[in-house]
Amino acid sequence: MADSTIVKPDLDFIKDVKSLGGDSLKKCFQCATCSVVCKLTPEDNPFPRKEMIWAQWGLKDKLMQDPDIWLCYNCNDCSVHCPRGAKPGEVLAAVRNYSFINLAFPRFMGKILSQARYLPLLFGFPILLLLLMLRGNTIPSGPILFRNFIPYEVIDIAAGVFTLLVFIGLFTGTNRFWTILIQGIDGAPTLLSASKSYLIPVMSKILRHEKFNDCVANQIRYYAHLCIFYGFVLCLIATSISAGGIWAEKLFFKGNELFLPPWSFFSVVKVAGNLGGIAIVVGCLLVLYNRSVNKDKAGAGTYLDSVFTWTILCVAITGFLTQFARMAEAAFLAYLFYVLHLVFVFYLLAYLPYSKFAHMIYRTVAMIFAEYTNRKK
Ligand code: SF4
Numbered sequence: 001m002a003d004s005t006i007v008k009p010d011l012d013f014i015k016d017v018k019s020l021g022g023d024s025l026k027k028c029f030q031c032a033t034c035s036v037v038c039k040l041t042p043e044d045n046p047f048p049r050k051e052m053i054w055a056q057w058g059l060k061d062k063l064m065q066d067p068d069i070w071l072c073y074n075c076n077d078c079s080v081h082c083p084r085g086a087k088p089g090e091v092l093a094a095v096r097n098y099s100f101i102n103l104a105f106p107r108f109m110g111k112i113l114s115q116a117r118y119l120p121l122l123f124g125f126p127i128l129l130l131l132l133m134l135r136g137n138t139i140p141s142g143p144i145l146f147r148n149f150i151p152y153e154v155i156d157i158a159a160g161v162f163t164l165l166v167f168i169g170l171f172t173g174t175n176r177f178w179t180i181l182i183q184g185i186d187g188a189p190t191l192l193s194a195s196k197s198y199l200i201p202v203m204s205k206i207l208r209h210e211k212f213n214d215c216v217a218n219q220i221r222y223y224a225h226l227c228i229f230y231g232f233v234l235c236l237i238a239t240s241i242s243a244g245g246i247w248a249e250k251l252f253f254k255g256n257e258l259f260l261p262p263w264s265f266f267s268v269v270k271v272a273g274n275l276g277g278i279a280i281v282v283g284c285l286l287v288l289y290n291r292s293v294n295k296d297k298a299g300a301g302t303y304l305d306s307v308f309t310w311t312i313l314c315v316a317i318t319g320f321l322t323q324f325a326r327m328a329e330a331a332f333l334a335y336l337f338y339v340l341h342l343v344f345v346f347y348l349l350a351y352l353p354y355s356k357f358a359h360m361i362y363r364t365v366a367m368i369f370a371e372y373t374n375r376k377k
């Protein structure tokens, strides 16, 4: 008797992948053009053709255990060449979204972040939190000093609490992911011990943006991501120096204004922050331009893609507007833009384990797994 395989489709999974941006998945007729044109896929058991049939059949468990969905960089070379308009790049992005939303801890946060109807609630929470942090009920008089509006110590304490929650969310989510990846592998290491062996080569690839550069048909994404990534690093450096100065003044150099903002325009903090902000704006505009010119063939990006790009762009723009309003001594506008800036920063960082930002972390884990299993191109 011939071997037979019983396929048990998960219809809810198909519905969810479609609603997360993979609505074209049923158009695929398995011609394999996508796997041929993909520059990132290994020759052995290539993607994304197999993922397309698994998605069509609702084989959720196979896709959730498939590291290849994370080795795709969504360059959309495959979507541009697909003769059926099945947009495999978008389908894989939707499957990735499904994966990390369902790995999220707590799980309801993953669901909330993926649905536009919760956006007012997600922005309303930090607005309410900041209103509770205000030093008084009125705009402070005198020179524009943001610490007179919302005490820095209160912001730092809130930042510490949410950073801890972000770490707990990421730690739990990535460990759930690793447990799924290593299913059926005898003697597989823990995520921690695999990281010790493989994180350095993986980080080297990430920092060089090696994979983005391999996607030849969509080079614009390489430059866009390079700008956003290193822009973000510069802003992080500026913010860390600034926060370090504030705590140094509080703990060791009481009353020494040298350690407190506002910083001079040519200080390290300002130069790093402004260069980082410019790089982020340029990177986001490139992403939006790229999506708009390729939207017919490759799709306009998922809801999570759009919210993420616009949030980063708004962080940078409100940062600049805050600075310009302060320099122009327009107190009301400066404080208003400052609050808006903090709201967008909160959205970007406090919801990190549940937004598109989490892709960076889950992709890193998948790359560690690929190194461990020697799944190389
Ligand atoms: S997604 Fe498109 S290119 Fe890939 S196998 Fe299906 S029809 Fe062919």
Ligand code: SF4
Pocket (backbone or CB within 6 Å): 034, 037, 038, 039, 040, 041, 047, 048, 071, 072, 073, 074, 075, 076, 077, 078, 079, 088, 089, 092, 215
């Ligand atoms: S989007 Fe790019 S990396 Fe992903 S499968 Fe298609 S061609 Fe390959």
